[in-house]
Amino acid sequence: GAVVSQHPSWVICKSGTSVKIECRSLDFQATTMFWYRQFPKQSLMLMATSNEGSKATYEQGVEKDKFLINHASLTLSTLTVTSAHPEDSSFYICSARLLRGDSNQPQHFGDGTRLSIL
Amino acid sequence: QKEVEQNSGPLSVPEGAIASLNCTYSDRGSQSFFWYRQYSGKSPELIMSIYSNGDKEDGRFTAQLNKASQYVSLLIRDSQPSDSATYLCAAGAGSYQLTFGKGTKLSVIP
Numbered sequence: 001g002a003v004v005s006q007h008p009s010w011v012i013c014k015s016g017t018s019v020k021i022e023c024r025s026l027d028f029q030a031t032t033m034f035w036y037r038q039f040p041k042q043s044l045m046l047m048a049t050s051n052e053g054s055k056a057t058y059e060q061g062v063e064k065d066k067f068l069i070n071h072a073s074l075t076l077s078t079l080t081v082t083s084a085h086p087e088d089s090s091f092y093i094c095s096a097r098l099l100r101g102d103s104n105q106p107q108h109f110g111d112g113t114r115l116s117i118l
Numbered sequence: 119q120k121e122v123e124q125n126s127g128p129l130s131v132p133e134g135a136i137a138s139l140n141c142t143y144s145d146r147g148s149q150s151f152f153w154y155r156q157y158s159g160k161s162p163e164l165i166m167s168i169y170s171n172g173d174k175e176d177g178r179f180t181a182q183l184n185k186a187s188q189y190v191s192l193l194i195r196d197s198q199p200s201d202s203a204t205y206l207c208a209a210g211a212g213s214y215q216l217t218f219g220k221g222t223k224l225s226v227i228p
Contacts (some may be wrong), residue, residue: 006161016177018151034215043218043219043220043221044162044206044218044221046215046218049215077176091159093161093162095162104169104208104210105150106150106152106164106165106167106208106216107152107208107216108164109161109162109163109164110161111160111161112160112161
């Protein structure tokens with residue numbers, strides 16, 4: 001159980017293109033999903049927290065107009081990297097927490113999306 | 119500021135030995151603790167969770183929690199080369215968000 005699907009797994013595109021990444025919880029409902037970015041040999045960096053039906057909460061230094069997040073249902077959140085540039089090339093990973101009364105639930109991660117901007 | 123501290127490593131152990139990974143956390147309100155394994159180029163994978171003081175065993179893995187010392191550890195018995203990865207410690211304090219450590223890189227030498 002607790003499977004998180006992320007799509008696509010790999011994207012190569014030209015500078016200036018917008019790229020949409022989908023994160024789905026397949027067998028559970030998730031009120032909260034998280035978006036991380038990870039550069040090579042570095043640790044996970046939380047970009048934003050996505051709450052179903054409301055605006056995402058962005059971490060300091062993350063441009064909300066650059067990284068658009070939509071969480072329209074309890075099983076789907078999307079991250080759109082707008083007008084992507086080479087410095088946006090990274091490994092983007094989503095995670096989701098099970099919807100339950102208690103908050104002692106782990107985060108379950110998707111397989112990640114490797115984004116390369118040429 | 120909630121923090122989770124881990125030694126970045128690398129921690130090298132010979133095959134068959136016990137690998138010991140440690141983690142400390144700053145928020146005394148933390149109630150849930152998790153260990154994730156991340157292979158190079160892959161996303162993190164949950165391997166253990168622990169909520170109360172003491173030991174929790176699952177196969178070759180044992181998680182240990184000491185809330186008084188704000189300390190969490192993960193022991194891997196009979197370490198295998200396939201255990202070579204970065205191990206992330208995470209703590210939750212009742213909110214929706216977990217605080218992750220930067221991870222400890224483990225290398226198991228054949």
